[in-house]
Amino acid sequence: MFTPLWLTLKVALLATLFAGLAGMALGWWMSRRRFAGHSVVDAALMLPMVLPPTVLGYYLLVLIGRRGLLGQYLDAWFGINLIFTWQGAVIAAAIVSLPLVYKGARAAFEDVDPRFAQAARTLGATELEVFVRVSLPLAVRGIASGLMLAFARAMGEFGATLMIAGNLPGKTQTLSIAVYEAVQAGNDAQALWLTLVISVVCITVLVISSRLLQARH
Amino acid sequence: MEKSAFKALLVGICLVLAHAGASAQELTISAAASLTNAFQSVGQAFEKARPGSKLHFNFAASGPLLAQIQQGAPVDVFASADQATMDRAAGGNLLAVDSRADFAANALVLVVPASAVSVPQNLRELTGPAFKRIATGTPAAVPAGRYTEEAMAQAGLTADLQPKWIYGESVRQVLNYVARGEVDAGFVYRTDAMIEKDKVHVVLTVPTGSRVSYPIAAIAASKQGALAREFIAFVRGPQGQAILERFGFSRP
Numbered sequence: 001m002f003t004p005l006w007l008t009l010k011v012a013l014l015a016t017l018f019a020g021l022a023g024m025a026l027g028w029w030m031s032r033r034r035f036a037g038h039s040v041v042d043a044a045l046m047l048p049m050v051l052p053p054t055v056l057g058y059y060l061l062v063l064i065g066r067r068g069l070l071g072q073y074l075d076a077w078f079g080i081n082l083i084f085t086w087q088g089a090v091i092a093a094a095i096v097s098l099p100l101v102y103k104g105a106r107a108a109f110e111d112v113d114p115r116f117a118q119a120a121r122t123l124g125a126t127e128l129e130v131f132v133r134v135s136l137p138l139a140v141r142g143i144a145s146g147l148m149l150a151f152a153r154a155m156g157e158f159g160a161t162l163m164i165a166g167n168l169p170g171k172t173q174t175l176s177i178a179v180y181e182a183v184q185a186g187n188d189a190q191a192l193w194l195t196l197v198i199s200v201v202c203i204t205v206l207v208i209s210s211r212l213l214q215a216r217h
Numbered sequence: 218m219e220k221s222a223f224k225a226l227l228v229g230i231c232l233v234l235a236h237a238g239a240s241a242q243e244l245t246i247s248a249a250a251s252l253t254n255a256f257q258s259v260g261q262a263f264e265k266a267r268p269g270s271k272l273h274f275n276f277a278a279s280g281p282l283l284a285q286i287q288q289g290a291p292v293d294v295f296a297s298a299d300q301a302t303m304d305r306a307a308g309g310n311l312l313a314v315d316s317r318a319d320f321a322a323n324a325l326v327l328v329v330p331a332s333a334v335s336v337p338q339n340l341r342e343l344t345g346p347a348f349k350r351i352a353t354g355t356p357a358a359v360p361a362g363r364y365t366e367e368a369m370a371q372a373g374l375t376a377d378l379q380p381k382w383i384y385g386e387s388v389r390q391v392l393n394y395v396a397r398g399e400v401d402a403g404f405v406y407r408t409d410a411m412i413e414k415d416k417v418h419v420v421l422t423v424p425t426g427s428r429v430s431y432p433i434a435a436i437a438a439s440k441q442g443a444l445a446r447e448f449i450a451f452v453r454g455p456q457g458q459a460i461l462e463r464f465g466f467s468r469p
Contacts, residue, residue: 061397065397065399066397066398066399067397067398083399084350084383084399162386166383166384166385167355167384167385167386168382168383168384169384181355181357181358183281183284184278184280184281184284184355184357184358184386185280185281185284185355185357185358186280186281186283186284186287186305186358187357
């Protein structure tokens with residue numbers, strides 16, 4: 001009971017961390033630069049949100065599987081094997097939740113008046129200082145809501161995770177997969193119980209994070 | 218113009234409804250994943266032998282199929298890969314009286330990827346370091362997993378192999394894991410291994426506590442009772458048995 005919950009939180013937190021860092025960087029970059037193929041890159045970054053999770057899972061399997069395009073080298077050079085591990089589940093969850101952070105961050109950065117950044121630059125701030133002390137604080141609300149959604153999405157991730165990390169009780173069996181298995185096995189009482197747990201956790205997370213956001217503003 | 222478009226729409230709706238109403242000869246069959254290819258073939262033969270009938274197949278592990286029937290899924294015929302699942306259906310009074318019969322038998326085999334470097338000579342060698350990941354079905358829902366569990370208990374390997382299991386949602390997923398080389402070995406049915414002849418290599422036939430036999434039955438709630446029994450008779454008849462044999466199943 002607590003193993004799947006703990007595992008779900010661990011996977012979702014780490015996935016949100018990675019998706020958050022990548023999503024913020026990409027959102028920043030895409031909001032500042034215009035280049036040929038800009039909209040194609042934007043579409044590609046949104047792809048994990050619109051693709052069926054099974055398609056994503058299959059892509060990942062072909063990519064990082066033991067004999068996958070990348071996986072065979074990971075295995076041969078470093079002895080790293082991501083399939084059937086919770087780290088694999090983190091990769092799957094991070095990729096599906098990336099678009100949520102990216103979209104939120106990009107919109108938030110685009111809303112920041114460029115004159116503030118310009119003013120900071122004329123006062124001698126470096127680009128990094130402009131980002132950390134001007135753009136980021138002004139965009140923090142949009143980013144935070146993106147992170148919140150990403151976390152919720154990562155917690156609920158199922159399809160790609162099942163394909164990549166499998167269903168190993170105690171190792172990769174997250175709450176959503178535990179619910180699936182309980183239903184498959186006709187174990188309704190356990191399915192209901194797990195469903196209640198995941199619902200309560202999700203509501204708690206959403207309430208706490210919206211409180212935090214309000215407190216800041 | 219608008220009027221005629223409206224008329225055309227009405228006619229279209231009527232046609233769709235009429236088509237839905239003409240489903241008198243349709244049968245929904247929930248069958249164990251290991252029966253996928255064989256039953257598709259049996260189904261084609263049945264539709265040819267009985268013009269006007271249309272079969273719909275729903276393939277998954279026996280456990281979830283039973284769970285769907287328990288929840289009232291509109292299924293007419295159920296074929297499971299073990300007696301235990303069918304017993305549970307019978308216990309819940311879900312089966313039509315006297316419609317249950319065994320129609321095929323199979324065997325559990327140990328398979329390794331065709332490219333595998335280490336090939337075990339017996340079950341005990343699976344405890345060695347060359348076999349890090351071994352796949353089978355989730356025992357709670359997949360009969361092949363349950364047969365595996367029984368066999369491992371019999372061989373006294375349960376504790377030693379515990380950390381190595383990778384559980385698939387159906388026996389076909391286990392087959393896929395082995396074929397892709399994601400696991401070092403796996404337990405599937407003989408008939409599954411035949412489907413991926415080029416990618417998996419059968420090492421040995423595993424002695425199972427209970428025989429791997431497939432029961433079939435009509436569902437009590439079905440509105441197609443007569444046709445359901447006709448299909449069951451066809452599966453058990455000479456034509457059905459010949460097809461099943463071609464796919465590697467043995468007589469019940």
